[in-house]
Amino acid sequence: MPVVVVTDSSASLEPELVERYGIRVVPLHVLAGDEDLREGIDPVPADLTGVTTSGASQNELSEAYAEALDSSGGAGVLAVHISRQLSATWEAGRQAAQKFGGNVRIIDSQSTGMGLGYPVLEAARAAKGGAALETVYRRAVDVASRGHCLIVVDKLDQLRRGGRIGTAAALLGTALAMKPVLHLVDGRLVLKEKTRTGTKAVAKMVDAAVEYAGQGRTAIAVHHMDARRRADAVAAQLKDRIPQISDIVVTDFSAVIGAHVGVGAVGIVLCPEPSVQDEEGDSSTTPD
Numbered sequence: 164m165p166v167v168v169v170t171d172s173s174a175s176l177e178p179e180l181v182e183r184y185g186i187r188v189v190p191l192h193v194l195a196g197d198e199d200l201r202e203g204i205d206p207v208p209a210d211l212t213g214v215t216t217s218g219a220s221q222n223e224l225s226e227a228y229a230e231a232l233d234s235s236g237g238a239g240v241l242a243v244h245i246s247r248q249l250s251a252t253w254e255a256g257r258q259a260a261q262k263f264g265g266n267v268r269i270i271d272s273q274s275t276g277m278g279l280g281y282p283v284l285e286a287a288r289a290a291k292g293g294a295a296l297e298t299v300y301r302r303a304v305d306v307a308s309r310g311h312c313l314i315v316v317d318k319l320d321q322l323r324r325g326g327r328i329g330t331a332a333a334l335l336g337t338a339l340a341m342k343p344v345l346h347l348v349d350g351r352l353v354l355k356e357k358t359r360t361g362t363k364a365v366a367k368m369v370d371a372a373v374e375y376a377g378q379g380r381t382a383i384a385v386h387h388m389d390a391r392r393r394a395d396a397v398a399a400q401l402k403d404r405i406p407q408i409s410d411i412v413v414t415d416f417s418a419v420i421g422a423h424v425g426v427g428a429v430g431i432v433l434c435p436e437p438s439v440q441d442e443e444g445d446s447s448t449t450p451d
Contacts, residue, residue, distance in 0.1 A: 164236035166290040166299045169227055171219055171252050172202040173245045173417050174280040175386065184287035185234075189227045191245075191252065191419040192217040202418050211422040218245075218252035225259035228267045239296035240267040243283045243303050245275045246350030268300045272307045273350035274432070275420055277384035277412070281434040282307040306434060311375040312347040313355070314386075314430035315364045319343070322352065322423055344368050365429065369397060372431045373404045379435050380407040386414060386430040388421040393429050401431070409436060 169187040170176070181188055190201035194215045200207050208214070219227075224242070231240045242260065247253040253271045260267040272279040286303035294302070316322065342364040346355040355371065358364045372383075383401055387394035394413050402408060416424060424430075 164234070164238055165293060166238045166286075166296050167231035167235045167240050168283060168287045168290055168299070169224075169231050169240055169242040170279065170283045171244050171250075173250070173275045173419055174283055175276050175384075175414055175417050175420075176280050176283065177412075177414075180284065184284070184291055186283060186287050187227055187231050189219045189223055189252075191219055191250070191417075193418050193422060207418045211418060214422050216419045216422050218250040219255060221255040221259050224252070224256045225262060228256075228259055228263060232263060232266055237266070239265075239299075241286050241290070241296065241299050241303060242267060242269045243272050243279065243286060243307070244269065245279055246273045246347070247271050248273075248350040249275055249352070266296075268296060270300065270303055270307065271350065272310075274307065274310055274312050274347055276312065276386050276416060276430060277414075277432040277434070278307075278310045278312040278347065280384070281310060281382060281432070305437070309435050309437070311372070311433045311435075312430065313368045313371055313432075314345045314352075314424065314428060315342065315361065315368050316345070316424050317342075317361065317427035318425055320425075322425075344371065346371070361427075365393070365397060368429075368431060369400050369404070372401060372433055375433050376405045376408075376435060378406060380409045381405060381436065382409050382434040383411045384414060384432040385411070386416045386420075386428075386432065388416045388424055388428040389426045390429055393427070397429055397431065 172190045190203050193200045193207050244253045256269050260269045282303040285306040286299045289299045289302045341357045342361045344356040344364050344367045385394045385398045398413050
């Protein structure tokens with residue numbers, strides 16, 4: 164039986180893809196008052212103002228890995244999770260994976276949203292094709308290493324309160340009505356550029372995405388938090404300006420991510436496909 168791929172709900176994968184490739188999705192948690200809601204399982208309030216979040220627990224991940232390993236018939240499990248800089252989920256997964264020896268490999272995607280979803284899908288496709296665990300692992304690491312994630316938020320207050328961005332960067336977002344463009348670097352959300360208006364921030368984000376895409380084939384996801392019209396406009400600009408888009412989707416941020424980025428946030432995830440030269444070279448990997 165094939166290797167089974169496990170991820171978490173921040174990947175924002177379409178249910179049809181999850182079912183097609185047999186991906187196991189472990190829910191992250193939205194904490195609303197006294198309620199602990201499992202994303203993707205329990206109803207989550209539309210208004211996420213004031214809610215907090217938490218990662219998947221070691222016990223939850225251990226149970227998911229055990230079930231996946233059993234389903235694989237011993238072929239193994241690859242777990243690809245949200246950046247350890249954004250959630251405690253990867254660390255909980257690392258501890259859980261130790262119980263299974265080398266049968267469960269774990270990857271820090273250093274991203275979230277489809278920045279996590281793209282390596283998960285690459286791993287799942289390889290697994291469905293019969294690839295061994297080590298090959299599935301290398302394919303996912305390669306895709307994760309090529310991804311870029313950019314985001315514009317209306318306010319940085321929620322990111323600062325949740326500890327996802329430093330206080331100094333948060334102050335830049337309020338001083339003189341500055342609107343920052345943020346990006347993920349080594350899994351950490353940092354300031355890329357500051358502008359004076361939201362319109363200029365989105366324009367700068369699109370410019371950066373076009374530069375990252377270059378001339379090669381690129382898969383793109385545009386995420387948003389209750390800002391579908393804005394996200395559609397961004398997607399239209401990317402279609403006009405990027406010559407070779409292999410696939411483009413517009414989708415909501417997951418509730419757990421939406422609780423931190425706030426209403427009006429729009430993000431772009433790019434996954435450039437490897438060139439022929441890249442494919443002929445050796446694939447590099449990062450430690451589990």
